Amino acid sequence: MSPRTESEAVERANTAFYETLERGDFDELSALWLDATEAGDTGISCVHPGWPVLSGRGEVLRSYALIMANTEYIQFFLTDVKVVILGDTALVTCTENILSGGPAEESGELGPLVGQLVVATNVFRRTSEGWRLWSHHGSPVLAESGDEEQEED
Amino acid sequence: MSPRTESEAVERANTAFYETLERGDFDELSALWLDATEAGDTGISCVHPGWPVLSGRGEVLRSYALIMANTEYIQFFLTDVKVVILGDTALVTCTENILSGGPAEESGELGPLVGQLVVATNVFRRTSEGWRLWSHHGSPVLAESGDEEQEED
Numbered sequence: 001m002s003p004r005t006e007s008e009a010v011e012r013a014n015t016a017f018y019e020t021l022e023r024g025d026f027d028e029l030s031a032l033w034l035d036a037t038e039a040g041d042t043g044i045s046c047v048h049p050g051w052p053v054l055s056g057r058g059e060v061l062r063s064y065a066l067i068m069a070n071t072e073y074i075q076f077f078l079t080d081v082k083v084v085i086l087g088d089t090a091l092v093t094c095t096e097n098i099l100s101g102g103p104a105e106e107s108g109e110l111g112p113l114v115g116q117l118v119v120a121t122n123v124f125r126r127t128s129e130g131w132r133l134w135s136h137h138g139s140p141v142l143a144e145s146g147d148e149e150q151e152e153d
Numbered sequence: 154m155s156p157r158t159e160s161e162a163v164e165r166a167n168t169a170f171y172e173t174l175e176r177g178d179f180d181e182l183s184a185l186w187l188d189a190t191e192a193g194d195t196g197i198s199c200v201h202p203g204w205p206v207l208s209g210r211g212e213v214l215r216s217y218a219l220i221m222a223n224t225e226y227i228q229f230f231l232t233d234v235k236v237v238i239l240g241d242t243a244l245v246t247c248t249e250n251i252l253s254g255g256p257a258e259e260s261g262e263l264g265p266l267v268g269q270l271v272v273a274t275n276v277f278r279r280t281s282e283g284w285r286l287w288s289h290h291g292s293p294v295l296a297e298s299g300d301e302e303q304e305e306d
Contacts, residue, residue: 139292
């Protein structure tokens with residue numbers, strides 16, 4: 001594949017990850033993460049905003065089942081998506097502009113919607129079945145950084 | 154190199170990264186990050202706890218110059234260090250137990266020491282000169298996660 005096509009394939013895999021979370025499709029989400037055969041049982045890792053590190057498919061996928069069970073509605077607006085590929089590894093950074101809501105306490109309606117600004121570093125590995133997630137690290141943006149954000153290199 | 158030796162080499166590179174920050178050695182820190190020739194000008198990325206994404210050697214290294222200028226004392230106690238190597242890429246997760254202090258306002262003494270709990274995902278690339286940092290993502294641990302942390306796979 002040409003570098004451009006490769007980069008697009010990685011960006012599609014990254015987009016698919018967030019769309020799967022939006023749909024709450026646990027099986028499809030599980031399939032997007034690297035298999036145990038490729039990275040070992042504890043090969044994958046995940047950090048949700050404000051959480052400690054989760055390692056291995058068991059811990060990582062359980063956390064998503066928990067999040068999906070407590071999220072009635074979630075939408076990701078991705079900005080600043082950057083893709084860098086070196087060999088069989090792709091590094092994606094992006095800003096997740098998140099709008100989410102949990103279930104209402106009593107009625108069947110949505111709870112209050114909450115906006116959240118998160119930055120993520122997602123690492124993908126090339127496999128025979130396409131690019132698969134090796135690591136996701138999301139963290140809350142708590143403050144604007146200084147001048148270095150306004151300058152371009 | 155045997156897998157064990159490789160894994161140790163990655164852990165040494167990870168330890169060197171934090172020791173360099175403790176010493177405030179900017180030149181040595183610069184040398185630990187991947188060169189522009191290898192990952193392109195914007196190939197490296199860095200997220201400090203609570204910050205947005207910084208991309209490219211210019212933005213990343215300026216941020217460390219700024220942090221070093223405002224940090225009189227910093228010490229990292231690393232725990233939960235996990236290393237996974239796939240091909241020429243190594244993924245390291247660890248908990249940074251940080252003790253730091255800025256300069257005092259008036260006197261030349263240390264400002265108050267602050268403890269901080271941060272988790273990091275560090276991605277390294279194998280080069281002819283050893284393992285070099287491709288990405289660092291640190292984030293504050295804001296809350297204990299649920300049951301999934303207490304179970305082992």
